[in-house]
Each structure stands twice: as structure tokens, then as C-alpha cells.
Amino acid sequence: MTKENQSEEKKPNSFQIFLEELQHSPRVVTILAILTGIVLGGVLAAVTSLDFYAAFAISPWEGILTGLEIAWNTYAALFTGSVGDIGRISDALAGGNEAEIRRAFFPFFESLVQTVPYLFGGLAVAVGFRSGLFNIGVEGQIFIGAITSVWAGYFFKGLSPIIHVPLTLFFGALGGALWGFIPGLLKAKTGAHEVINTIMMNYVAFRLSEFMLRGPIKDPTEFTPKSPWIEDSAKFFRFFGDPIRFHLGFFVALGIAFLMYWLLFKTTWGFELRTVGSNPRAARYAGMNNVAVTIIAMSLSGALAGMAGANEIMGVNFRLMPAFSSGYGFDSIALALLGKNHPFGVALSALLFGFLRNGARQMQLRAGIPIDIISILQAIILAFIAAPAIIRTIYRLKEPNYEEEGVKLTGWGGQ
Amino acid sequence: MAAINTNNQNQTDYRSKTRRFVIGGLFIAAAIVIFLFFARGSEAGAVTNFSMVPGGSPMTWDDWIFPTRNFLSVLSAFCLMVGAYQIARGFGNWTNAALSVVVGIFMFSFLSWAASGGSMNLGGLLRITIIRAVPLTLGAMSGILCERSGVINIAIEGMMLSAAFTSTVVASLTNLWLGMLAGILTGALMAWVHAVLSIKYKINQIISGTVINIFSTGMTSFLSQKFIQKVDYQYLNEPGMFAQLEFPLLSKIPVIGPILFHHNIYIFLMFILVAVLTVALFQTRWGLRLRAAGEHPKAADTLGINVNRTRYMAVILGGMMAGFAGTYFTLGSSGRFDEVMTAGRGFIGLAAMIFGNWHPVGALGAGLLFGFFDTLAVRASILNVPIPSEFLQMTPYIATMVVLAGVVGRSRAPAAEGVPYEKESL
Numbered sequence: 001m002t003k004e005n006q007s008e009e010k011k012p013n014s015f016q017i018f019l020e021e022l023q024h025s026p027r028v029v030t031i032l033a034i035l036t037g038i039v040l041g042g043v044l045a046a047v048t049s050l051d052f053y054a055a056f057a058i059s060p061w062e063g064i065l066t067g068l069e070i071a072w073n074t075y076a077a078l079f080t081g082s083v084g085d086i087g088r089i090s091d092a093l094a095g096g097n098e099a100e101i102r103r104a105f106f107p108f109f110e111s112l113v114q115t116v117p118y119l120f121g122g123l124a125v126a127v128g129f130r131s132g133l134f135n136i137g138v139e140g141q142i143f144i145g146a147i148t149s150v151w152a153g154y155f156f157k158g159l160s161p162i163i164h165v166p167l168t169l170f171f172g173a174l175g176g177a178l179w180g181f182i183p184g185l186l187k188a189k190t191g192a193h194e195v196i197n198t199i200m201m202n203y204v205a206f207r208l209s210e211f212m213l214r215g216p217i218k219d220p221t222e223f224t225p226k227s228p229w230i231e232d233s234a235k236f237f238r239f240f241g242d243p244i245r246f247h248l249g250f251f252v253a254l255g256i257a258f259l260m261y262w263l264l265f266k267t268t269w270g271f272e273l274r275t276v277g278s279n280p281r282a283a284r285y286a287g288m289n290n291v292a293v294t295i296i297a298m299s300l301s302g303a304l305a306g307m308a309g310a311n312e313i314m315g316v317n318f319r320l321m322p323a324f325s326s327g328y329g330f331d332s333i334a335l336a337l338l339g340k341n342h343p344f345g346v347a348l349s350a351l352l353f354g355f356l357r358n359g360a361r362q363m364q365l366r367a368g369i370p371i372d373i374i375s376i377l378q379a380i381i382l383a384f385i386a387a388p389a390i391i392r393t394i395y396r397l398k399e400p401n402y403e404e405e406g407v408k409l410t411g412w413g414g415q
Numbered sequence: 416m417a418a419i420n421t422n423n424q425n426q427t428d429y430r431s432k433t434r435r436f437v438i439g440g441l442f443i444a445a446a447i448v449i450f451l452f453f454a455r456g457s458e459a460g461a462v463t464n465f466s467m468v469p470g471g472s473p474m475t476w477d478d479w480i481f482p483t484r485n486f487l488s489v490l491s492a493f494c495l496m497v498g499a500y501q502i503a504r505g506f507g508n509w510t511n512a513a514l515s516v517v518v519g520i521f522m523f524s525f526l527s528w529a530a531s532g533g534s535m536n537l538g539g540l541l542r543i544t545i546i547r548a549v550p551l552t553l554g555a556m557s558g559i560l561c562e563r564s565g566v567i568n569i570a571i572e573g574m575m576l577s578a579a580f581t582s583t584v585v586a587s588l589t590n591l592w593l594g595m596l597a598g599i600l601t602g603a604l605m606a607w608v609h610a611v612l613s614i615k616y617k618i619n620q621i622i623s624g625t626v627i628n629i630f631s632t633g634m635t636s637f638l639s640q641k642f643i644q645k646v647d648y649q650y651l652n653e654p655g656m657f658a659q660l661e662f663p664l665l666s667k668i669p670v671i672g673p674i675l676f677h678h679n680i681y682i683f684l685m686f687i688l689v690a691v692l693t694v695a696l697f698q699t700r701w702g703l704r705l706r707a708a709g710e711h712p713k714a715a716d717t718l719g720i721n722v723n724r725t726r727y728m729a730v731i732l733g734g735m736m737a738g739f740a741g742t743y744f745t746l747g748s749s750g751r752f753d754e755v756m757t758a759g760r761g762f763i764g765l766a767a768m769i770f771g772n773w774h775p776v777g778a779l780g781a782g783l784l785f786g787f788f789d790t791l792a793v794r795a796s797i798l799n800v801p802i803p804s805e806f807l808q809m810t811p812y813i814a815t816m817v818v819l820a821g822v823v824g825r826s827r828a829p830a831a832e833g834v835p836y837e838k839e840s841l
Contacts, residue, residue, distance in 0.1 A: 048641055134621055136569075192819040193828075195569065195621055196769060199762055200812035211805035327632075333625055370640035375633025383626045387616035 023398045029391045030338065033384035034352070036391065041377045042071030045369050074367045081362020082111045082355040102244050107358065109246040113316060115354030117142070119253040120308035121332030122339060122346040123260050124176075124301045128194075129341045130264060131297035132277035137183065137198025138305040139329025140205030141176040145306025147212055148175030150313045150320040153230025164233040169252070169310050176306015177299040179205060184298025188291040194298065202329070213322060227320040236315040247315040254347065256307065261343040273297055305329070327375070331357075334382040353378070435505045438514065442498030445521045446491045453528035454487035463527045464534035467670050469542040476669055483531035487524050494520055511772075515780055522787065540794070542674045544787040549685050549747070550575070550757075552782030553740035554764020556692055557733040559773055561606075563696060564729030565709035565722075567833045570609055570624035571737045572761025573631030578602045578741030580635040583752035584643070586654030586745070594654055595742045602738020603731050605631065610730040614723050617835040636754045643752060656750040657681065681747040685779075688736070692775040705729050709829035712836040722836045740764070763789075766815040773829065785811040 022028055046052050046067035056063030084107040092104035121138050128135035135141075149172030156164060183197035212218075213225035236247040264270040276283040276293045284290050308328060313320060335353050339345030360371045384391050391397070457463075463486070465479040494517055500506070506513045526535065554571045561568035578598035586594020605627055612623040643652040657679040666676040696702035707715035708725040716722050744760075745752050763785055770784075771777025792807040 044637075048638070134619075136621070136625070186816065186820050190820040192816070192821070196765070196819055197816055199569070200766060200816050203759060203762065203812045204809045207805040207809045211803050214805075215803070330625065330629055333622070334629070337622070368641075370637045372633045372636040372640065375629050376637060379626050379630035379633060382622070382629065383612060383618075386618040386622045386626070387612055389616050 026388070028397065029388045030340075030385065032391050032395055032397075033381050033388075034338075036384060036394070037377045037381040038075070040380055041373055042074060043067075044373065044376065045074040045367075046070045070367075074363060074369050077363040077366040077369075078356070078359035080359075080366070081107055082359030084108050099241075102240055102242070106243050107362070109240070109244045111355040111358040112250055112351075113245050113247065113354075114358045115350050116249045116253045116311050116315065117308040117328045118332065118335060118350035118353045118357075119257060119347055120304050120311060121328050122335040122350050123257060123343060124304035124308070125332045125336035126339065126341040126343065126346050127260065127264070127273075127297060127304060128301040129336060130277050131273045131293060132280060133184070133187070133294065133298055133301070134195050135180065135183075135198055135298065135301045135305070136195050136333065137179065137201045137205075137302075137329070138308075138332050139327070140198070140202035141179040141302045141305035142309040142312075142329055143205040143209045143324075144179045145172035145176035145309030146313050146320055146324060147209055147217065147309075148172055148306070149310035150227045150230060151217055153234035153313060153318075154228045156234075157231060159231075159233050161233045161235075161237075164231065165236065165248075165314065168230070168234040168314055169307060172306045172310020172313070173303040174306065176309065177303035180302020180305070181295065181299040184295040184302075187298065188294040209320075210322065213320060217320070219319075225322060229319050230313060234314060235318060236311075238315075245316060249311040249315040253307075253311065256304070257343045257347050260304075264343070305332075331375075331378055334378045334385075337382060337385050436502060438510060439498050439500075439502035439505075442494055442501055442513075442517050445517050446494035446498060449487055449494060449521065449524040450491035453524045454484050454491060457483040457487070457528050457531040459484060461531040463531045465527075465530065465537035466534060467538040469536070469539040469673050478534065479537070481527075483527055487527060490520050490524055511777070518784065522784075538670070538674055540787075540790055542678075543790045544783060545674070545682060546678065546748075546786075547789045548779070548782035548786035549681050550740045550743050550760045551764045551767045551785050552685055552689065552779050553736060553743065554761050555768035555771060555778035555782060556688060556775055557602075557737035557740065558765055558768035559692070559696075559775060559778060560705075560733035560736060561730050562768070562773060562832055563709045563829055564705050564726045565712060565829060565831045565834065565836070566610070566613055566726050566730050567620040568609070568624060568730070568733060568737075569621055569762075569765060570605065570627035570631075571740075571764050572757055572759065573624075573628035574602045574605045574734050574737035575741035575744070575761050576635050576755070576757045577605055577631040578738035579744045579756060580638065580752055582742040583654045583745045584651050587651050591655060591657055591746055594746055595739070598742035598746075599735045599738040602734040602736070602741060604734070606731045606734020606737070607727075609734070610727050614726055614730075614835065617837075620833050620835075632755060635752075639752060639754055644754075652751050654745055654750060654752075657747055679747055681743045684739075689775045689779045696775070706829070708836075709831055712831050712834075716836070716838065726836070737761070763811055766811050769828075770811075770815050770818050772827065784814075 049070050052063060052067050052070060055066035084104055089104045092100045095101075121142065124138050124141070125135055149168050152168045152171035153164075156167065159167070179201055180198075183192075183194045183201060186192040186197055187194045210225075213227060217227045219226050219228040236249045236252075238245060238247045240246060262270075264274065272283065272288045273293055273296075275286070276288060276290050276297075280290055283293075312324065317324060331353060335349040336346055338349040338352075339347070356374050356377065357371075360369075360374045363369045363373070364371045461483050462480050463483045467479055468476065497513060497517060501510070501513065526537065526540075529535070530537075554575060557571050557574070558568050578601045581601040582594040582598030585597035609620075609623050609627055612618050612626065613620040642648045659677060659679050660683070662676040666672045668676070696706065704715065704720050705725055705728075707718075707720060708722045708729070712722045715725075741757070744756055749756070764782075767778050767781035767785055770781035771779070788807050788810045792804040
């Protein structure tokens with residue numbers, strides 16, 4: 001490429017103009033951040049493998065080859081785990097056995113199932129960021145949403161699904177909204193920073209869910225702390241037979257994402273929310289009600305997170321068990337930033353995270369790589385997204401033409 | 416200058432009338448609860464029997480037995496007097512001290528009520544409270560170092576976790592002291608990353624902290640599943656533990672000897688570090704500069720303090736403190752590494768820092784209080800009290816939220832915290 005550049009330096013052709021434009025684009029940083037994260041993940045998989053060192057003892061070349069092979073196998077397993085085995089899919093399609101086709105497509109749809117809580121969680125964080133609030137309490141709001149929705153799911157009996165499904169989802173949103181409302185109220189009225197309060201609310205939620213599972217919503221017929229199963233009428237419709245768990249929640253989540261887009265960017269209220277987020281003083285001067293916006297935004301954020309919990313109950317687990325959400329809340333922070341806090345961006349990054357997470361399980365089984373490599377990847381990507389300057393330095397990209405969109409948040413001191 | 420500012424503000428805080436009334440009212444409310452629920456709540460002739468010898472101590476002396484109702488009534492009257500004085504005159508700068516005395520009495524009354532008619536090992540309870548306060552207090556002090564200099568640190572949890580991991584591996588291969596050193600250095604490394612991201616690249620400090628937390632959790636779990644959980648590598652997860660030390664004379668003091676002076680090295684170091692940090696932050700030029708960087712960096716810069724260098728130093732020192740706290744989990748408490756073994760203690764440390772108003776002594780007090788709830792929650796089953804242990808475990812978090820909201824004595828963060836410092840160019 002450098003050769004090409006040198007020879008055609010005098011006459012910029014369309015390709016060079018494209019490259020030039022590309023270098024300024026913030027999208028490139030996003031893509032490079034993901035790619036760099038994936039490369040570093042591969043390096044990690046290689047250097048923590050003993051085969052790598054054994055091969056290195058033979059010759060450095062051999063070592064590098066083995067390292068590449070390990071990284072390749074890791075990501076091949078990730079791909080098979082998240083999308084499916086291409087050979088198996090084509091065989092199954094040719095064979096025509098319906099159960100076998102479903103099994104072959106299972107990984108792909110399972111990734112979509114994994115995407116849903118991420119989408120809700122990412123939207124929750126993004127709405128917070130847009131209004132200048134850092135909702136680090138998505139994890140706790142997910143738990144509360146799950147508690148309230150599971151209660152609504154088994155308590156109301158004999159309802160038609162057309163009523164019961166939205167009702168259960170609504171209860172989940174309500175629970176999450178309450179958990180977001182409290183820090184929002186404290187922030188607006190007393191200035192107590194929402195980060196501290198949402199962290200505290202997280203742990204209160206964990207303890208509360210343990211208590212609820214031990215007592216009030218425990219299934220009396222079970223020995224271990226589990227809630228009763230929710231009614232069939234409260235479950236999300238599943239589109240295919242077993243083992244595919246792909247359910248209506250996916251489309252509900254997409255619908256909500258679109259709704260959020262409309263709300264944030266097409267309504268006056270969304271404009272107010274974004275103004276309060278990007279410049280609270282100007283918002284106050286323009287006569288906007290910062291207190292109300294803060295409280296409503298935080299409650300809305302909590303409600304979205306609560307829907308993530310409700311979705312897991314209604315579409316996947318059908319009951320509440322201890323340790324039911326495993327870090328969706330914290331991953332959501334990374335993916336909201338990855339999606340530039342835009343509902344459509346969040347949807348894309350939720351897909352990415354859903355596929356990564358689902359694929360990682362297969363990776364653990366086939367390539368012996370612990371699933372936690374995904375957290376490492378997420379941390380690295382998050383660091384690069386938050387500090388585009390690092391990526392720009394590594395790849396010698398030019399400065400962007402316009403100011404890169406960042407989140408604007410207050411420090412704890414209130415400045 | 417910044418220091419004078421803070422002091423002034425604190426004083427005005429305590430002297431404001433509403434605050435005085437709120438705190439005084441709180442004292443009286445405590446008195447009423449002690450009298451109505453705890454004193455009247457226990458049976459008329461019942462006695463409370465506190466055993467003052469922690470389990471495993473070779474010394475013996477008599478249990479402390481007192482009639483529950485009468486004793487608690489006296490305590491309630493005392494609280495009432497304190498509350499009346501607070502409303503009438505106010506304790507001024509001693510308000511926090513009075514508050515902690517009343518909280519202490521309240522806790523004690525609660526225990527007496529819970530133990531009335533039976534017996535309880537109060538000595539053991541206090542001893543374990545001190546032990547459980549160690550990671551919380553050390554974590555809080557890590558936060559204080561960072562945040563007093565103006566850098567938010569929510570990565571205490573991550574720093575502790577990664578330090579716990581490396582200390583285990585290094586201590587298994589070499590010895591405990593090198594393990595501890597490795598842990599401290601790991602904390603420093605994590606803090607350096609935090610500092611580079613948030614000071615050099617100016618990314619949001621909360622996001623940077625989240626990066627460290629996610630990374631540490633992922634990395635330690637990854638490496639522990641890949642290696643030290645496997646049978647072949649078990650030798651990497653056998654670091655051993657620091658032995659219990661006895662202070663030559665002090666540990667022979669009746670009652671408080673075994674509670675305070677018979678511990679492993681972490682407990683003693685915690686008390687020493689609290690004292691050292693208090694003096695260093697509030698009595699030395701170094702501390703003044705550090706706090707100036709957190710309160711008013713522009714003024715500090717004008718006076719020739721290199722704000723960013725001060726912040727780098729403070730964050731890395733804070734990381735070392737968190738690393739030290741992390742080694743406690745493996746080398747001082749459990750003698751092995753388990754996945755996610757810090758279990759949110761870093762965040763309780765954060766809470767303790769806020770609860771203690773960004774002051775080392777306050778952090779120790781908060782650490783002890785939260786450690787006490789932690790201990791109680793574990794032992795809730797032996798108390799004949801209708802409070803689920805989960806609610807006891809929630810208390811630190813709720814207390815922190817209450818304090819942060821300024822309902823009882825407001826907690827105040829350094830003014831410039833979370834704001835990257837940029838020199839203005841003319």
C-alpha cells in the first residue's frame with residue numbers, strides 16, 4: 001500500500017481521497033478498536049498456551065506459527081459457537097430433517113437470544129449518558145425488574161397472553177424504573193452523585209433478590225431458593241421448536257430501540273433531555289426543567305434495564321434463580337459507548353456482544369479458552385473507544401475534522 | 416488555601432442550625448428506639464450475658480452479665496442527654512465524635528437486646544469486626560489518596576482482585592513477603608493504567624475505572640481457570656498465610672488484649688497506615704499539595720505545583736494501597752485465590768470512603784461499622800432477632816446513600832474531582 005501511495009502521490013485518485021476521508025472518520029476508530037481488541041485477545045490466547053512455548057523452544061518461527069494456529073482455532077471455535085458450523089448447516093439443509101436443521105441453526109439463534117438483554121441494557125446506559133447521567137446500576141435494575149416481572153408472571157392467573165405478556169413486561173419496567181428513580185431523585189434534589197448511588201443500589205438489589213428468593217417469592221415446593229414458574233400466558237412466544245429459544249423479545253427489543261430513537265431525536269422532550277445532558281446550564285437558562293428531566297431520564301433508564309430482566313424471565317428462564325444475570329449490566333456500559341449512545345449503534349454493538357458471548361461458550365468447550373476472555377476483550381475495546389487518541393496513535397490516523405462525540409458527565413465534586 | 420476553604424466549609428456545615436437540629440433529633444430518636452424497642456422489648460428480669468473472650472484465646476475471665484432492661488434504660492437516658500445538648504448548644508467540631516458514640520451505643524443496645532436471655536460472645540464479635548474492617552478501611556484509604564488529588568477511583572475492586580491473584584502466585588513460588596510486594600506492585604500497575612487513561616488521555620475517570628474493573632475480573636478469572644484451578648498447577652495456589660502475632664505486653668491486657676493485639680500483621684498495619692495517612696495528608700506540605708490538586712488545581716498550578724504529576728503519584732500510591740488490601744484476601748484471610756473473591760468489598764470500601772467523608776480516620780470508623788454489619792449478617796442465625804441477614808448486609812449501602820444525600824451530616828467530595836486538569840495556554 002505504501003508503494004502505491006508513493007507512486008501516485010501527485011495525482012490523488014478516488015481511492016486516495018477515500019483513504020484520506022477514512023482517516024478522519026470516527027467510524028474507523030470504532031472498527032479499529034474492535035479489531036485491535038480481537039487481535040489482542042488472540043495474542044492472549046496464544047501466550048497463555050503451553051503449546052506456544054513448547055513450539056518456541058524449537059524455533060521462533062515455529063512458535064509464531066503455533067501462536068497463529070492457536071489464535072485461529074480460538075476464533076474458529078468462537079465463530080462456530082456463535083453462528084454455527086457451515087458444513088453442518090448445509091448438510092442439514094440437504095438432509096431435510098427438521099430437528100437436525102434446528103440443531104444446526106441453534107448457535108445463530110442462541111446468539112440472537114443473548115443479544116436481547118444486551119440491547120435493553122445498552123439502551124438503558126445510553127439514555128443515561130445522553131442526559132449526562134452515568135447509570136452504573138443497570139445490573140441491580142435488571143435484578144429488580146426480574147423480581148417484579150416474575151411476580152407478575154406467576155401471580156396473575158388465567159389471563160390471555162395478549163394482556164399478560166405486556167403486563168409482565170410492564171411490571172419489569174416498573175421495578176427497574178423504581179430502582180432508577182431513587183438515584184435520579186437524589187441526584188436532582190440533593191446533588192448526590194448517581195454513580196455512587198447506583199453502585200450502592202446494585203448491592204441493595206442483590207441482597208434484596210436473595211431475600212426475596214429465600215422468602216416472599218420462593219417456590220414452596222422447591223428445596224433450593226427458586227421462584228415459581230411463570231404462567232404460560234406470560235411467556236414470550238417462541239418461533240421455532242426446541243432447542244431454538246429465539247423468542248418474541250428480540251423484536252420487542254428492536255421496537256423499543258426504535259422507540260428510543262424516536263423519543264431522543266424526534267421529540268421535544270428528547271431534545272430537552274439531550275440538552276440537559278450536554279449543557280445543563282444552557283438548558284436551565286432556556287427554561288428547561290433540569291430536575292424533572294434528570295428524574296425522568298434516570299427512571300426511563302432504569303425501566304429499560306428492568307425490561308432486560310423481565311425479558312430474561314419471560315423469554316429464557318421462566319423463573320428466577322440466584323445469580324441469574326451475569327454481568328449484563330457492566331457489559332452494557334461498554335456497548336453503549338461502542339454504539340456512541342445512539343439506539344441504532346447500541347443495537348449493532350449488542351449484536352456483536354451477543355454473538356461474542358454465545359460464541360465464547362463454545363470456545364470454552366472446544367478450544368479450552370475460558371469464557372472470561374470476553375470480559376478482557378470488552379475492557380480493551382472499552383478503553384480504546386473511550387480514548388480514541390490511543391487508536392489514532394497506534395495506527396497513525398489523522399485528527400478528526402470535528403470534535404469527537406464524547407460523554408459529558410460531572411465529577412463528584414460537582415464541577 | 417484549599418485546605419482552609421474545606422475547614423471553613425466543614426465548620427459552617429456543623430454550625431448550621433438545621434443540621435444541628437437534625438443530628439440532635441437523630442440522637443433523641445436513637446434514645447427513644449433504645450428505650451421502647453430494646454429496653455422494653457426484652458423481658459423484665461432478663462439478663463444479657465456477654466462472653467468477652469474470643470474463641471481460641473488461652474486467657475479466661477468472667478462473662479459480663481447485666482440486667483438488660485435497667486442497663487439499656489440508662490444508656491437511653493445518656494443518648495437523650497447527648498441529643499438535648501446537641502440541640503441546645505451543639506457539639507461544633509465534635510459532632511462526628513458524638514455521632515459515632517451514639518451509633519456505638521445504639522449498636523451495643525441492639526446486641527444486648529438480641530442476646531438478652533441468652534449469651535453471646537461479644538469479644539469474638541468485636542475481634543472479627545476488626546478483621547473484617549481491614550479490606551474495607553484499606554480500600555477506602557486507596558480511594559482517599561486518589562480522590563483527594565482529584566481522580567475518581569471506582570476501580571478499587573479491580574485493583575484488589577488483580578493484586579490478590581498475583582500475590583497468590585508469587586507467594587506460592589517464593590515467600591509471603593515477596594507475594595505481598597507483588598500484590599502491591601500489581602495494584603500500582605493497575606493504578607498506572609487508570610492514571611494514564613484518565614490523566615493523559617483525559618477519558619472519563621468513571622469509565623476508566625470500569626475498564627480496570629472489567630479487565631481485572633476477566634483476567635483473574637481467565638488465568639485462574641486456565642491455570643491455578645487445574646490439578647497440575649495446584650502448587651501455584653498455596654501461598655500460605657501470615658501468622659498471628661501477639662504484642663508482648665499489650666495482648667495480656669484483660670478484655671481488649673485478645674480483641675485488639677492478637678492478629679496477623681494486616682490489622683496492625685491498617686492502624687499504622689491510618690495514622691500515617693492522616694498525618695501525611697493533613698499535617699505535611701506533601702498532603703497540602705495533594706489536596707490542593709483535588710480542590711482547586713488552577714490555584715495549585717499557579718503556586719507552582721505540578722498538578723498532573725501530583726495526581727499520577729497519588730493515584731499510583733492509591734493503587735499500591737488497594738494492592739495491599741488485595742493481598743489481605745489471600746495472604747491474610749483465606750490462604751488461596753478464588754475467582755471474584757473480593758465479592759464487592761472494593762465497593763464497600765468506596766462506600767466507607769464516602770461515609771468517612773474522605774478522611775482516613777472516618778474511613779476507619781466506617782470500615783469498623785460496615786465490618787460489624789458484615790459480621791452480624793454472617794451470625795444473624797445465632798441472634799434471636801427477626802431481621803433477615805440480607806437486610807443487615809444492605810445497611811452499609813443504604814447508610815452511605817443517606818450520608819451522601821446530606822440527611823445526617825453531609826459528606827463532601829473534593830471540589831475538582833473527576834475533572835481532568837488542562838493548563839490554559841495564552
